[in-house]
Amino acid sequence: MRDLGSRRIAWSLGWSVIAFLYAPLLVMAVFSFNDSDFTGLPFLGFTWRWYSMLLADDRLLESVWNSVYVALGVVGLSTLFGLPAAIALDRFEFPGKRWFGRLVLLPIVLPGVITGVALLLFYMAMHLRLSLYTIMLGQGTGLMCVTITEVTARLRQMGHSVEEAARTMGANEWEVFQKVTLPGVLPALIGAMLISFSISFDEIAVTYLLTGRQNTLPMTLWSLLRREATPEVNAVSTLVIVASVLLIVFGTWLSRRGSGEPVVSPG
Amino acid sequence: MSDATLAMGRDRRQLLLWLAPPLLWFAVFMVVPYGMLFYYSLGSTDYMTFKPGFSLVNLARVFQTEPYLSVLIKSARIGALTAIGATILAYPVAFCLAFHTRSARSKFIIYLLVIVPWWAAYLVKAYAWKTILGTSGILNAVLLNLHVISEPMTLFLYNQFSVVLTLVYIFTPFSILSIYAQLDRIPTSMLEASSNLGATTFETLTRLVIPLSLPGVVAGGIITFALATGDFIAPALVGGPDALMISNVVINLLGVAFDWPMAASIGIVVIGIGTALISVAQYLEHRAQVRY
Amino acid sequence: MTAIIEARQLQKHYGGPLAVRDVSFSVTEGEFLSLLGASGSGKTTTLRMIAGLETPTAGSVLFRGQDITHVPAAQRDMRMVFQDFALFPNLTVWNNVAFGLRLKINRGRVTHEEIKTRVGRYLETVMLSGHAQKLPHQLSGGQRQRVSLARALVTDPPVVLFDEPLGSLDASMRKSMQLELKRLHRELRKTFIYVTHDQEEAMGLSDRVAVLQDGCLLQIAPPNDIYFRPNSAEVARFVGAANVLEGIVESKGDGVAVVRLAGNARVEARDNTALAAVGDSVTVMLRAEQLRLSPAAPGTDGFVARVTERLFLGEKVRYELCVHGSNTRLSALDTGDQGGFQLGDDLSVSADPRHVRIIGQSPPQRSAP
Numbered sequence: 001m002r003d004l005g006s007r008r009i010a011w012s013l014g015w016s017v018i019a020f021l022y023a024p025l026l027v028m029a030v031f032s033f034n035d036s037d038f039t040g041l042p043f044l045g046f047t048w049r050w051y052s053m054l055l056a057d058d059r060l061l062e063s064v065w066n067s068v069y070v071a072l073g074v075v076g077l078s079t080l081f082g083l084p085a086a087i088a089l090d091r092f093e094f095p096g097k098r099w100f101g102r103l104v105l106l107p108i109v110l111p112g113v114i115t116g117v118a119l120l121l122f123y124m125a126m127h128l129r130l131s132l133y134t135i136m137l138g139q140g141t142g143l144m145c146v147t148i149t150e151v152t153a154r155l156r157q158m159g160h161s162v163e164e165a166a167r168t169m170g171a172n173e174w175e176v177f178q179k180v181t182l183p184g185v186l187p188a189l190i191g192a193m194l195i196s197f198s199i200s201f202d203e204i205a206v207t208y209l210l211t212g213r214q215n216t217l218p219m220t221l222w223s224l225l226r227r228e229a230t231p232e233v234n235a236v237s238t239l240v241i242v243a244s245v246l247l248i249v250f251g252t253w254l255s256r257r258g259s260g261e262p263v264v265s266p267g
Numbered sequence: 268m269s270d271a272t273l274a275m276g277r278d279r280r281q282l283l284l285w286l287a288p289p290l291l292w293f294a295v296f297m298v299v300p301y302g303m304l305f306y307y308s309l310g311s312t313d314y315m316t317f318k319p320g321f322s323l324v325n326l327a328r329v330f331q332t333e334p335y336l337s338v339l340i341k342s343a344r345i346g347a348l349t350a351i352g353a354t355i356l357a358y359p360v361a362f363c364l365a366f367h368t369r370s371a372r373s374k375f376i377i378y379l380l381v382i383v384p385w386w387a388a389y390l391v392k393a394y395a396w397k398t399i400l401g402t403s404g405i406l407n408a409v410l411l412n413l414h415v416i417s418e419p420m421t422l423f424l425y426n427q428f429s430v431v432l433t434l435v436y437i438f439t440p441f442s443i444l445s446i447y448a449q450l451d452r453i454p455t456s457m458l459e460a461s462s463n464l465g466a467t468t469f470e471t472l473t474r475l476v477i478p479l480s481l482p483g484v485v486a487g488g489i490i491t492f493a494l495a496t497g498d499f500i501a502p503a504l505v506g507g508p509d510a511l512m513i514s515n516v517v518i519n520l521l522g523v524a525f526d527w528p529m530a531a532s533i534g535i536v537v538i539g540i541g542t543a544l545i546s547v548a549q550y551l552e553h554r555a556q557v558r559y
Numbered sequence: 560m561t562a563i564i565e566a567r568q569l570q571k572h573y574g575g576p577l578a579v580r581d582v583s584f585s586v587t588e589g590e591f592l593s594l595l596g597a598s599g600s601g602k603t604t605t606l607r608m609i610a611g612l613e614t615p616t617a618g619s620v621l622f623r624g625q626d627i628t629h630v631p632a633a634q635r636d637m638r639m640v641f642q643d644f645a646l647f648p649n650l651t652v653w654n655n656v657a658f659g660l661r662l663k664i665n666r667g668r669v670t671h672e673e674i675k676t677r678v679g680r681y682l683e684t685v686m687l688s689g690h691a692q693k694l695p696h697q698l699s700g701g702q703r704q705r706v707s708l709a710r711a712l713v714t715d716p717p718v719v720l721f722d723e724p725l726g727s728l729d730a731s732m733r734k735s736m737q738l739e740l741k742r743l744h745r746e747l748r749k750t751f752i753y754v755t756h757d758q759e760e761a762m763g764l765s766d767r768v769a770v771l772q773d774g775c776l777l778q779i780a781p782p783n784d785i786y787f788r789p790n791s792a793e794v795a796r797f798v799g800a801a802n803v804l805e806g807i808v809e810s811k812g813d814g815v816a817v818v819r820l821a822g823n824a825r826v827e828a829r830d831n832t833a834l835a836a837v838g839d840s841v842t843v844m845l846r847a848e849q850l851r852l853s854p855a856a857p858g859t860d861g862f863v864a865r866v867t868e869r870l871f872l873g874e875k876v877r878y879e880l881c882v883h884g885s886n887t888r889l890s891a892l893d894t895g896d897q898g899g900f901q902l903g904d905d906l907s908v909s910a911d912p913r914h915v916r917i918i919g920q921s922p923p924q925r926s927a928p
Binding site: 002003004005006007010011013014017018020021022024025027028031080081082084085087088091092094100102103104105106107108109110111112113114115117118119120121122125137138140141144173195198199202204205208209218221222225226233234237240241244245247248249252 | 379399542
């Protein structure tokens with residue numbers, strides 16, 4: 001008997017909040033089909049015009065590819081460095097462990113702009129030219145905590161007995177990693193990859209400061225939005241939302257299938 | 268060498284193998300940049316070029332010279348309002364998920380309904396409110412049609428209200444998830460025990476559910492506060508001149524004034540506050556973890 | 560004596576097979592009733608329906624003759640002790656115990672002074688006076704359960720419900736808590752309804768035991784009857800170490816029925832012989848500890864069986880036996896290892912006819928070999 005209080009009151013409040021969460025997204029989607037040069041009422045009729053305009057916009061399409069490129073790089077980096085970090089945090093005690101854990105989480109609570117400024121100073125000192133790669137490095141550092149927290153949580157849930165069992169059966173470290181640890185954390189890892197990908201795809205604060213001549217999609221959108229925008233922006237937004245929804249649903253399904261627990265990651 | 272020290276040596280090698288690459292990464296791409304931030308905050312500028320130095324003047328200016336301190340306070344206020352607003356909106360949904368959703372299937376669906384707006388493009392969510400609240404926006408159009416107002420109101424957009432509303436909108440899903448995690452941990456038998464001892468729903472809520480979930484809810488609220496305080500998209504899109512926040516100021520210092528030391532100083536102050544907040548949140552979360 | 564609680568044809572359906580089907584029984588004032596069954600037998604669901612934590616799909620619950628089926632849990636005059644203790648982690652031991660009384664204060668039914676004396680008294684009863692200011696997580700399992708007991712008793716409810724309260728305690732803690740429960744029941748004279756899967760616990764503590772299986776109430780009777788006079792093979796198998804065997808009634812007379820088991824083994828039954836006629840297939844129960852074992856030799860009583868396993872259990876030895884000329888298996892308990900038989904020994908097995916009980920007729924399609 002977990003029902004606490006009136007089901008009807010609870011749910012009517014609950015659903016109104018959910019409606020509040022979806023209303024703006026729906027408004028956005030609806031006006032991407034409005035046959036009017038301005039976003040807003042009245043609704044003048046249905047059109048695909050804005051979508052076809054968007055498909056003809058080379059600058060926009062190029063920025064989509066830039067974003068995908070950056071996001072893939074970020075996913076690669078955070079897996080390459082985040083996975084070992086998670087294993088180290090789970091398996092070993094070492095001096096400064098708590099501080100390392102905190103340092104890793106720092107980018108979540110710090111304004112992206114501050115992280116961006118720090119990295120910008122660093123790049124300038126190293127005489128690195130700003131490019132998609134500088135964005136990748138910046139985002140990768142900030143998003144590594146996603147992989148680390150997701151994988152650490154999964155490792156903790158797994159416990160060490162399976163790895164130990166493998167060792168008693170004569171597996172060396174590499175075999176333990178490859179045959180036991182990696183398959184075990186894979187669902188969490190994939191979940192973290194998808195989350196990192198979608199955050200990176202959406203990131204603007206760090207990117208804003210580290211961007212070079214090539215823009216990512218949010219940066220292109222940003223410059224579009226700063227001007228009084230046409231419904232073309234709504235069309236892009238709708239597509240971006242649809243894409244991220246697909247990614248999330250897929251990712252959540254995948255990680256639940258693996259661990260039975262949803263990946264709840266405040267990014 | 269005894270077996271024990273041999274094993275320890277092997278463990279140490281293992282540890283190094285796993286820890287060294289990420290440690291190195293964080294050293295190069297986090298510690299060094301933040302260190303440089305600190306270094307810059309101690310310097311000064313002379314005609315838009317940086318001059319190294321060792322003075323705390325810039326750090327002092329953050330607290331002494333307008334508008335920095337007041338912007339910082341304003342940002343914190345907007346952050347706090349956001350955290351409170353998001354928590355209030357989030358509680359009923361988290362409550363339904365934790366206490367009024369029976370099957371795993373419907374739980375999953377509601378859960379998806381919550382995370383979709385959380386991960387959906389940030390910029391787009393902020394922009395959506397611009398189209399709703401603007402002078403030619405949906406809200407004005409509806410009110411005009413209903414003859415509630417006779418000309419479009421400028422009241423809705425470009426002020427602190429619209430910034431808070433947008434940020435609340437953005438952070439509500441996150442709050443739902445963090446509050447739900449707290450409520451879901453409360454064992455069913457505890458609620459049953461309460462009602463078995465004669466407590467009404469209200470009494471169970473005020474004596475049990477709310478006190479039990481409070482530390483975790485506050486920890487989540489602190490994260491929301493930190494994220495909202497440092498936001499620069501919402502103020503830039505839907506905020507007016509009086510809704511400029513600390514991140515916008517930092518960007519202006521870099522891009523317009525080229526005052527690197529000042530920007531760095533603000534960064535250092537914010538990092539200090541951020542670290543303190545993380546510690547508080549972790550402490551609260553730790554307190555919420557013991558027991559059951 | 561009058562019934563304080565009555566369950567009338569209780570049914571609970573969660574989708575799938577019925578969790579509880581047509582369970583009816585009544586509990587008299589001051590009685591200690593145990594609901595005994597394996598997991599999934601419906602015992603906990605039945606208890607929760609009495610507590611009001613679960614709504615019956617059909618049937619009703621009566622309290623002193625009044626239908627309370629739809630009275631909310633909070634308004635029922637009974638308190639529950641949970642398996643996981645369900646202590647409130649944010650409250651001290653004292654405040655946990657005072658929780659129910661504090662609620663009453665709001666309704667003007669109790670004063671601060673009373674709360675103080677009663678909480679103090681009950682903490683003393685469960686021997687926790689020294690731990691009043693501790694938080695639940697600072698206590699041991701047994702102490703937590705005692706807090707939960709005090710919390711249930713402090714409001715002086717006429718009925719106390721227990722849902723496997725000792726299930727999460729270790730063996731020695733269980734034993735001492737069992738004694739404590741027995742003492743409390745004797746001293747407080749409240750009605751206890753007690754769910755457990757441990758038959759020894761059920762028999763040791765209660766005035767009556769209700770045996771449940773697959774949602775059905777099989778038998779409700781005093782422990783002695785449940786043990787010696789089970790009404791079905793299921794009850795016999797569940798309670799104690801019983802050998803439930805099938806055979807055919809060969810002859811009858813003078814209150815004794817001779818039953819032929821597989822392998823031409825014969826036993827005489829004196830208990831419940833009215834149930835079967837000559838030629839019937841029947842189920843007989845032989846309690847393991849009542850089998851008499853002696854080295855097999857011509858002319859000895861009973862039938863011959865071979866020792867296939869010997870388990871030394873301390874105060875007794877358990878033998879697994881196989882009846883000669885069949886694959887019928889039996890368990891026998893030898894108190895104090897008097898026989899000292901070894902693996903492979905052939906034994907002559909006999910039983911006092913008074914302790915051999917005919918439980919019922921076997922289904923005809925499974926006639927004895």
